[in-house]
Amino acid sequence: MSERADVKRQLILDKAAEVFASKGYRSVTMKDIVEASGISRGGLYLYYESTEQVFLDVVKSMDEAEEQNGKNMSESLKNAGSAELLLWFLKEQKKEILKGKNSLSVAMYEYAFECKLNGKNSGAKHRFETATQVLEKILERGNETGEFVCDDAKAIASNMMYAIEGMKVIARTVGISEKKVDKELVYMMRQFMGVEE
Amino acid sequence: MSERADVKRQLILDKAAEVFASKGYRSVTMKDIVEASGISRGGLYLYYESTEQVFLDVVKSMDEAEEQNGKNMSESLKNAGSAELLLWFLKEQKKEILKGKNSLSVAMYEYAFECKLNGKNSGAKHRFETATQVLEKILERGNETGEFVCDDAKAIASNMMYAIEGMKVIARTVGISEKKVDKELVYMMRQFMGVEE
Amino acid sequence: MSERADVKRQLILDKAAEVFASKGYRSVTMKDIVEASGISRGGLYLYYESTEQVFLDVVKSMDEAEEQNGKNMSESLKNAGSAELLLWFLKEQKKEILKGKNSLSVAMYEYAFECKLNGKNSGAKHRFETATQVLEKILERGNETGEFVCDDAKAIASNMMYAIEGMKVIARTVGISEKKVDKELVYMMRQFMGVEE
Amino acid sequence: MSERADVKRQLILDKAAEVFASKGYRSVTMKDIVEASGISRGGLYLYYESTEQVFLDVVKSMDEAEEQNGKNMSESLKNAGSAELLLWFLKEQKKEILKGKNSLSVAMYEYAFECKLNGKNSGAKHRFETATQVLEKILERGNETGEFVCDDAKAIASNMMYAIEGMKVIARTVGISEKKVDKELVYMMRQFMGVEE
DNA sequence: CATGAATGAGAGTTCATTCAT
């Protein structure tokens, strides 16, 4: 039973993720999810009672996958230098910025807006702060090993994450080219890489 | 006649702006606007045929007010130094970042997302690029007068605007304190202010 | 005053007639008439209180024109033979059958249906009976003068008018060619013309 | 499942047929059908998306019943003489002419008018032509067997059908008595029955 | 008289949610 249920649940999540990726959060209806997943109208209600519940579960399962990916990475990068770690981190961020249509990010922004308007917690805070802390740690470690030169890793990490967030949202509203993203990332790295001016 | 219509139109816009500010873009219905503006169901359709039309007009009238504000400012700042100009610019950005509930920005993000998904133009591009250019001009002038030290005004302006955009969106999803905004702005100013380290 | 009113009234009727001709009766709204006649919404109500009133007046003015036309004809045909009269009559009927788009007949059918359903008088009866009597008179006279051979002019007239009515309605639902109409009319004339078989 | 749906569909059709019979085509709303069939507002949309769809299905199911009736008749009339067949045919036409209130014919005329105005096919053509051909066949056969005397069955059939169509539409706009219909039918039969004058 | 903005009743349509099978 439980196994079967899990399979079904996963099917719903997969299809729902596609729907949220292509339509955002607000405009997705239970009907959309029902049709995309091929499940019955009533059947969906056995698992979820609203699009919000589905969305939260989609995000949760995505976060778990992400976390697993992070763990695998940190495993393989256990002995890596800070520069290498930073490169990996920025590559991930770049991917996220450029993901575009296939990504849940628009839906996540919409959801986060709504939660903010209603005083609910959307998890956006946690995600943003976690990423900032990871970057901060990398910078600190690089500073210790002498790979980077930064007296205030916290400030740099914070500044960079805001700029990255800005690129993310601009990518989804205005559009941004890969070249532009690269340029911005390189520019920001001057803050702590040996500047050969 | 035309005057009456303008008065009514303005009434609708004012009330609609409040609605969009408090509910975002997607979830606003014609009914919401009808109720907020105290107009009749059919009456609204004399002026606008969809929430999108209302929204676009709200934004347009807001942009015009903004532009007027900009003109007044540039008038009074005609002889101002670049540092002064910059301060004004950043103060405006800070206000925008912190505006929160009373602001249309969430609705504008939602609208821009939707336009991007559908390949329409939302005006977001124009707004972002214009602001970036203004900042760039200020920095260039400051560089010429010796008030600032920046060899690449374009890169700095771009980087700052992304960070500012990041703060804007973070303010609407995660929240941000005024102190934090100040800190970030000050940090970024180190890029071109004489750094007395 | 009264003169001006008449001019206005005529303007409304002319434009309304076009509307009824192209849209039938049921689907015409006051709005259609307002827009077609270029008169103001409220202005129309000064003259007519419903589409039905407008329609009835359109038909009335059309009937008057028709009647005038009939009078002119009978004037010029005062001394004509019965065969000549019959030809004129059938030519008129043929015109009516083939009028198609520019004609009020669809609207008149719709109106007559509605009146029948509601037990009201639509004038259709009067029009049909009058035409039948005219034909009957022509046949009778022709019989007297020896131009036609018919012992029962009433029966022939009745039969012909039903067939003509059938062609009219078939023309408006199925379509009919001029050739076909001619053929039918000629066929029916065999009933009282000397048949040279 | 499909059976249940069919039962429901039939219920809708039955009630809708009554509505169309009493109100014609144009003035029937989805609401009318909803109320007549006792179904819910949304429920109707599960089966039909417009009054036109409902109407077409009503007509289709009526046509099928008609066709079945025709088959049964031709079965029992397999060995019948042409005169007998003709009598059956005219009796059916007479019934159709006199059906009045309980009939869909007004709605069908309205629908056919609308289709003609919009260049769509309404099925009226097919129905009229089919009936004409049936009559023609009967006359031809009668001619062969010597029961009738007609050198041009096609012309007679055509003429009769127009007159019958005329009676149908006059019945719905002006009214017609059974006696009158009989008289007309008898009159027309003189064209090919041995005329004992 | 004439205007056209304004009203509100009502039709069309969609969708979250329930429930008998």
Added chain:
DNA sequence: GATGAATGAACTCTCATTCAT
């Protein structure tokens, strides 16, 4: 558990009709 037909609330939009100017 699973299904999908059925419900009804809510929204969009149109029009006949009124009324202040």
